[in-house]
Amino acid sequence: MKYSVILFVLLYCTWGISPIKGMPPEPTVDENVIESQLSLEPTIAPVDEGDEDVQGCETEDGFIPIGRTVNKKPCKQCTCNADGRLNCNETVCPKLNCVDFKDVEDECCPICPNGENCYTPNNVILKAGEVITESGLQCKCKFSEDNLEEPTAHCSEKAEVAALDDI
Structure with a gap:
């Protein structure tokens, strides 16, 4: 008797087989129910009235x-x-008083890595405040007050360049 109870429990719990009733019946499929479920219109899930719409x-x-x-x-x-x-x-970047500006990655506006400078007539880069002699003339950077002009060197006789220091 003891073994028959264990066998009954094993068969029924593992495979659904009852030694008394035999094999369980095959499940039946009601085609009408499946068809009605397949033809359901999509529905919108109800919205919790307490939630605000994220805008x-x-x-x-x-x-x-x-x-x-x-x-x-x-x-x-x-x-x-x-x-x-x-x-x-x-952002509108300001006009720079340099001719060798560099763009910096992830920065909006370019920078003057070597400070203010300008080109002389012979395309030499001249640092602001320095004086260079070219073709017998002394050159010094001259920046426009409104920064609309390209930084250029003003070249003239020695006396005129010295006068620029007073401006």
């Missing part, structure tokens, strides 16, 4: 929440407005 700006780089500012380029910063649009501003 922001959709960009090619992803989603940006309202009020967040991101750098699109080193010189372009964009802020997501409440209306879902990006408001972008580009």
Whole structure:
């Protein structure tokens, strides 16, 4: 008797076979139920009324929440407005008083790594404040006050270059 109970438990629990009832019946499939489940229209999951919609700006780089500012380029910063649009501003770099400026990676504006300088008429780079003699003339960097002109050396007779120091 003891072994028959163990055999019954093993057969029934492992394979679902009852020594009394035999093999379990094959499951039946109701085609109508399957067909009705397949033809269900998609439904939208209910939204919890306590949750607020997350709002922001959709960009090619992803989603940006309202009020967040991101750098699109080193010189372009964009802020997501409440209306879902990006408001972008580009930095305008100042004109540099040098002719050998360098672009710096991940920086917006170039720099003058060697300080202020200019070209002489013979394309020699002259540091600001220095005087060089070329073709019998003395040359010194002259920078325009409005920085609209390219930094160039002013070359003239010795007395005129000395007068530039007073300006």
